[in-house]
Amino acid sequence: GDSVTQMEGPVTLSEEAFLTINCTYTATGYPSLFWYVQYPGEGLQLLLKATKADDKGSNKGFEATYRKETTSFHLEKGSVQVSDSAVYFCALSRNSGNTPLVFGKGTRLSVIA
Amino acid sequence: GAVVSQHPSRVICKSGTSVKIECRSLDFQATTMFWYRQFPKQSLMLMATSNEGSKATYEQGVEKDKFLINHASLTLSTLTVTSAHPEDSSFYICSALGPAEAFFGQGTRLTVV
Numbered sequence: 378g379d380s381v382t383q384m385e386g387p388v389t390l391s392e393e394a395f396l397t398i399n400c401t402y403t404a405t406g407y408p409s410l411f412w413y414v415q416y417p418g419e420g421l422q423l424l425l426k427a428t429k430a431d432d433k434g435s436n437k438g439f440e441a442t443y444r445k446e447t448t449s450f451h452l453e454k455g456s457v458q459v460s461d462s463a464v465y466f467c468a469l470s471r472n473s474g475n476t477p478l479v480f481g482k483g484t485r486l487s488v489i490a
Numbered sequence: 491g492a493v494v495s496q497h498p499s500r501v502i503c504k505s506g507t508s509v510k511i512e513c514r515s516l517d518f519q520a521t522t523m524f525w526y527r528q529f530p531k532q533s534l535m536l537m538a539t540s541n542e543g544s545k546a547t548y549e550q551g552v553e554k555d556k557f558l559i560n561h562a563s564l565t566l567s568t569l570t571v572t573s574a575h576p577e578d579s580s581f582y583i584c585s586a587l588g589p590a591e592a593f594f595g596q597g598t599r600l601t602v603v
Contacts, residue, residue, distance in 0.1 A: 483534075
């Protein structure tokens, strides 16, 4: 069945450091790919998404590119801030988001000043 | 963005009692809601799909008599954990399907003692 694998956390970075959180997936066909973020005490929020190969999703300085050849959707940010501290979930969906999501385990990011 | 409210955020109950978790879409109508469960250091796993006005669809391995789901209106779905046991302790999170994406509640941390 479909699955998502993302790098284990926790990840601790200094402010302004470069961030990469790896995510790979297993699915038949062409799923849509998502990154969700969960700030402390809040629900999951959609951070960015991509619906077809080579699409790049971007938001709030975060980027991820849908790589069909490597079945990957790695999350990157050039310069993290303390306010980026949260748990990040990679996910896929068979359609554009109107079907249940398959999630990775989540990666906790802590950014220190 | 759209808001989904989940209540309570934390609950501690005695073994053998039942606990009800509510999931409300505050500013849109949701025909479909999803219930997920997350064990420590594991992915969010889909438990069931809740459709307004009809019976929920449960994933394989999820006991429908133990996890009662009611989706009586377009803005409210409830999950009742009946006769709770310590192994039911977990993080439960709901998701309401909006026009273009899924929106998540804050999650409920259930501890059964």
